[in-house]
Amino acid sequence: xxxxxxxxxxxxxxxxxxxxxxxxxxxxxxxxxxxxxxxxxxxxxxxxxxxxxxxxxxxxxxxxxxxxxxxxxxxxxxxxxxxxxxxxxxxxxxxxxxxxxxxxxxxxxxxxxxxxxxxxxxxxxxxxxxxxxxxxxxxxxxxxxxxxxxxxxxxxxxxxxxxxxxxxxxxxxxxxxxxxxxxxxxxxxxxxxxxxxxxxxxxxxxxxxxxxxxxxxxxxxxxxxxxxxxxxxxxxxxxxxxxxxxxxxxxxxxxxxxxxxxxxxxxxxxxxxxxxxxxxxxxxxxxxxxxxxxxxxxxxxxxxxxxxxxxxxxxxxxxxxxxxxxxxxxxxxxxxxxxxxxxxxxxxxxxxxxxxxxxxxxxxxxxxxxxxxxxxxxxxxxxxxxxxxxxxxxxxxxxxxxxxxxxxxxxxxxxxxxxxxxxxxxxxxxxxxxxxxxxxxxxxxxxxxxx
Amino acid sequence: xxxxxxxxxxxxxxxxxxxxxxxxxxxxxxxxxxxxxxxxxxxxxxxxxxxxxxxxxxxxxxxxxxxxxxxxxxxxxxxxxxxxxxxxxxxxxxxxxxxxxxxxxxxxxxxxxxxxxxxxxxxxxxxxxxxxxxxxxxxxxxxxxxxxxxxxxxxxxxxxxxxxxxxxxxxxxxxxxxxxxxxxxxxxxxxxxxxxxxxxxxxxxxxxxxxxxxxxxxxxxxxxxxxxxxxxxxxxxxxxxxxxxxxxxxxxxxxxxxxxxxxxxxxxxxxxxxxxxxxxxxxxxxxxxxxxxxxxxxxxxxxxxxxxxxxxxxxxxxxxxxxxxxxxxxxxxxxxxxxxxxxxxxxxxxxxxxxxxxxxxxxxxxxxxxxxxxxxxxxxxxxxxxxxxxxxxxxxxxxxxxxxxxxxxxxxxxxxxxxxxxxxxxxxxxxxxxxxxxxxxxxxxxxxxxx
Numbered sequence: 001x002x003x004x005x006x007x008x009x010x011x012x013x014x015x016x017x018x019x020x021x022x023x024x025x026x027x028x029x030x031x032x033x034x035x036x037x038x039x040x041x042x043x044x045x046x047x048x049x050x051x052x053x054x055x056x057x058x059x060x061x062x063x064x065x066x067x068x069x070x071x072x073x074x075x076x077x078x079x080x081x082x083x084x085x086x087x088x089x090x091x092x093x094x095x096x097x098x099x100x101x102x103x104x105x106x107x108x109x110x111x112x113x114x115x116x117x118x119x120x121x122x123x124x125x126x127x128x129x130x131x132x133x134x135x136x137x138x139x140x141x142x143x144x145x146x147x148x149x150x151x152x153x154x155x156x157x158x159x160x161x162x163x164x165x166x167x168x169x170x171x172x173x174x175x176x177x178x179x180x181x182x183x184x185x186x187x188x189x190x191x192x193x194x195x196x197x198x199x200x201x202x203x204x205x206x207x208x209x210x211x212x213x214x215x216x217x218x219x220x221x222x223x224x225x226x227x228x229x230x231x232x233x234x235x236x237x238x239x240x241x242x243x244x245x246x247x248x249x250x251x252x253x254x255x256x257x258x259x260x261x262x263x264x265x266x267x268x269x270x271x272x273x274x275x276x277x278x279x280x281x282x283x284x285x286x287x288x289x290x291x292x293x294x295x296x297x298x299x300x301x302x303x304x305x306x307x308x309x310x311x312x313x314x315x316x317x318x319x320x321x322x323x324x325x326x327x328x329x330x331x332x333x334x335x336x337x338x339x340x341x342x343x344x345x346x347x348x349x350x351x352x353x354x355x356x357x358x359x360x361x362x363x364x365x366x367x368x369x370x371x372x373x374x375x376x377x378x379x380x381x382x383x384x385x386x387x388x389x390x391x392x393x394x395x396x397x398x399x400x401x402x403x404x405x406x407x408x409x410x411x412x413x414x415x416x417x418x419x420x421x422x423x424x425x426x427x428x429x430x431x432x433x434x435x436x437x438x439x440x441x442x443x444x445x446x447x448x449x450x451x
Numbered sequence: 452x453x454x455x456x457x458x459x460x461x462x463x464x465x466x467x468x469x470x471x472x473x474x475x476x477x478x479x480x481x482x483x484x485x486x487x488x489x490x491x492x493x494x495x496x497x498x499x500x501x502x503x504x505x506x507x508x509x510x511x512x513x514x515x516x517x518x519x520x521x522x523x524x525x526x527x528x529x530x531x532x533x534x535x536x537x538x539x540x541x542x543x544x545x546x547x548x549x550x551x552x553x554x555x556x557x558x559x560x561x562x563x564x565x566x567x568x569x570x571x572x573x574x575x576x577x578x579x580x581x582x583x584x585x586x587x588x589x590x591x592x593x594x595x596x597x598x599x600x601x602x603x604x605x606x607x608x609x610x611x612x613x614x615x616x617x618x619x620x621x622x623x624x625x626x627x628x629x630x631x632x633x634x635x636x637x638x639x640x641x642x643x644x645x646x647x648x649x650x651x652x653x654x655x656x657x658x659x660x661x662x663x664x665x666x667x668x669x670x671x672x673x674x675x676x677x678x679x680x681x682x683x684x685x686x687x688x689x690x691x692x693x694x695x696x697x698x699x700x701x702x703x704x705x706x707x708x709x710x711x712x713x714x715x716x717x718x719x720x721x722x723x724x725x726x727x728x729x730x731x732x733x734x735x736x737x738x739x740x741x742x743x744x745x746x747x748x749x750x751x752x753x754x755x756x757x758x759x760x761x762x763x764x765x766x767x768x769x770x771x772x773x774x775x776x777x778x779x780x781x782x783x784x785x786x787x788x789x790x791x792x793x794x795x796x797x798x799x800x801x802x803x804x805x806x807x808x809x810x811x812x813x814x815x816x817x818x819x820x821x822x823x824x825x826x827x828x829x830x831x832x833x834x835x836x837x838x839x840x841x842x843x844x845x846x847x848x849x850x851x852x853x854x855x856x857x858x859x860x861x862x863x864x865x866x867x868x869x870x871x872x873x874x875x876x877x878x879x880x881x882x883x884x885x886x887x888x889x890x891x892x893x894x895x896x897x898x899x900x901x902x
Contacts, residue, residue, distance in 0.1 A: 319762020
């Protein structure tokens with residue numbers, strides 16, 4: 001493939017104006033990302049961490065494992081950002097070329113570090129294994145780079161100054177990247193750069209479209225902008241991942257350098273709550289599952305699940321919450337109708353009369369699950385995830401959800417769009433929302449400003 | 452934040468040499484991606500689709516919703532690629548600026564399209580809703596652009612030529628993007644560009660480290676490279692997402708334009724199988740869950756699950772496979788010990804004597820699940836996902852897996868690393884591998900060259 005006209009000129013030693021606002025570029029390296037074989041969760045992780053410490057990421061790039069493509073990407077990032085976070089390509093195999101490329105971008109050689117080699121050998125020895133020859137190159141670093149420890153893996157990272165930009169190079173293995181970023185990179189950034197976190201406030205909704213939400217809240221936002229220069233400059237994002245929509249308010253500074261404060265944003269809670277209505281389930285970083293778990297836990301209750309088309313997805317979401325064991329008992333995955341009958345006590349006549357995907361069966365599953373599991377609250381789902389199995393009356397995406405507690409059952413039918421996985425995920429989200437509704441929780445419950 | 456020195460010069464009308472190999476750049480737009488609030492699955496989707504039709508993606512970029520940052524990114528892509536795929540920022544809200552930015556990059560104005568506006572109004576009318584004023588701007592397009600239909604959403608896309616590059620602009624809503632890419636963009640690309648898919652072969656392993664795999668297969672690869680110019684030029688990737696490792700062979704053409712054929716790559720199956728050993732579970736695009744489902748289905752059997760720490764994740768993975776209903780009966784999520792006793796028949800004495808996370812309990816769960824669910828094969832998992840609950844003897848990440856069939860139970864203890872979600876996902880993958888082993892499947896089962 002065509003070269004992307006590599007720019008091999010030595011970087012300008014002071015490419016950034018001293019008064020330039022501090023920002024970051026991300027560079028993730030790997031053919032497998034560009035070929036779509038893996039989803040770039042590392043870039044999302046780095047973006048989240050930067051935001052938490054107030055460092056704005058203005059661009060993220062991914063290039064292939066080719067020295068001739070990595071070098072210009074590095075040089076470009078260093079011309080526009082104070083910090084460049086690079087990850088991937090530090091492994092032992094022949095397609096791991098990041099170290100060589102960064103050295104070339106910096107105009108220096110690669111040196112094998114004796115201490116790093118000793119650490120590497122010790123790591124293999126500790127595992128009782130001989131070090132493969134291929135791993136030796138993981139002790140190579142650009143001359144003059146500062147090495148970043150990796151106590152949990154073989155790929156150590158490094159940092160170096162390239163012009164006015166600090167370049168951090170980290171491994172692509174997520175847990176190693178996470179540890180290195182948190183423990184070594186973030187402290188350096190916080191110490192050396194004058195950062196101020198931009199206040200944010202997230203409003204989380206389920207069951208209302210993006211443009212309907214925008215229309216409902218626009219008078220509230222317009223009114224707010226008249227109140228202060230900070231609120232006037234406020235940045236509003238809409239994030240839709242159906243059936244969920246989030247509205248994010250950011251206290252981005254305006255031309256006069258003044259941005260809305262966290263308190264100013266929080267004052268918008270009450271009017272926004274009115275405008276958003278029952279779709280709004282929460283303010284802050286917590287998603288539905290931790291809110292449901294915390295609501296059940298505080299009520300001193302136990303929750304269980306009875307799932308058909310989601311096959312365990314709601315149980316998994318609840319179990320993903322640390323501390324779920326305090327109130328999540330378990331569930332019955334009743335994928336086949338036989339299990340609905342035998343384990344949830346759904347009457348065969350109901351299945352015959354209404355079909356497995358029906359209000360009657362969803363409610364019977366929730367009631368039967370509550371009884372069988374001995375829990376206070378049971379969530380049930382039955383639906384047609386596709387791609388086949390739809391009929392004119394019950395097309396693919398038809399899902400019935402029920403929640404049963406001591407006071408009886410609530411039911412909802414939803415018609416979802418998308419492929420099998422999308423329908424399954426959306427069905428699970430709707431089920432958690434119905435549980436949230438049933439618990440009588442408030443959007444202000446578990447408000448946090450973390451994200 | 453600092454401007455990224457927008458390059459406003461009109462693009463060179465013929466920036467690409469006519470003989471330049473055809474390649475693509477991706478440009479995804481949105482603050483929420485850079486801030487790490489969402490993972491960029493759209494880029495992965497576009498990468499996968501391009502690979503399938505033989506179009507190599509050499510760079511992917513993400514920029515914020517700012518006209519001054521989108522314009523230079525577009526111009527840069529058009530200078531280096533024959534095709535630029537843009538997605539995001541076509542919505543109705545104030546942070547949707549892609550249309551304006553592309554028009555500016557092309558040096559043309561934005562025009563409201565009367566026919567598009569009529570289509571938009573008809574879509575809202577069909578839903579029985581009044582069209583919000585905000586949506587009107589979704590009928591705006593750069594002058595001279597070709598409109599791309601969006602029958603399932605309000606954001607129509609468009610395409611235009613910018614210099615020698617065809618720029619396609621698509622919505623960020625995944626299902627709308629997918630449909631537009633498959634039905635309108637891919638056909639254009641295949642018709643107008645002379646593409647040849649690069650042969651690939653994927654070997655999928657679980658339970659062996661990346662460098663150990665590399666070392667084991669390097670003699671096989673070295674020998675293969677001596678056989679033909681195509682094999683000599685073969686590109687080898689390693690992808691690790693623990694506990695899984697994949698080796699990808701690609702018939703990338705060498706300097707003489709000759710690449711390995713699919714048949715040449717397939718001839719490496721036998722020696723690679725020997726070298727990779729029992730960790731190798733498959734060749735081709737199918738992951739573990741569809742292989743297990745297909746193996747169970749062909750055997751005429753039924754499978755069920757008994758999950759503790761994974762909370763339904765294995766059931767969900769099985770249910771994610773289209774057609775799973777032919778052989779996946781369901782499962783018991785026995786998160787709390789009470790459910791292990793009451794629903795799986797695990798003896799209380801076992802729990803007291805060995806603890807819930809033990810070989811004895813894992814086997815009892817598998818046997819009890821097989822009986823309770825009336826299935827031929829049952830997979831059971833019990834472990835400590837963390838972050839708390841670990842002890843010196845059973846640290847966080849200790850997981851016991853068992854599979855029970857008519858011939859008895861197989862068991863495996865694994866020690867996993869990472870956070871709660873990582874341990875849960877890895878535990879699920881190990882459980883499916885143990886089921887795969889128990890089914891006696893061969894790696895050549897379900898071989899396909901699709902990915």
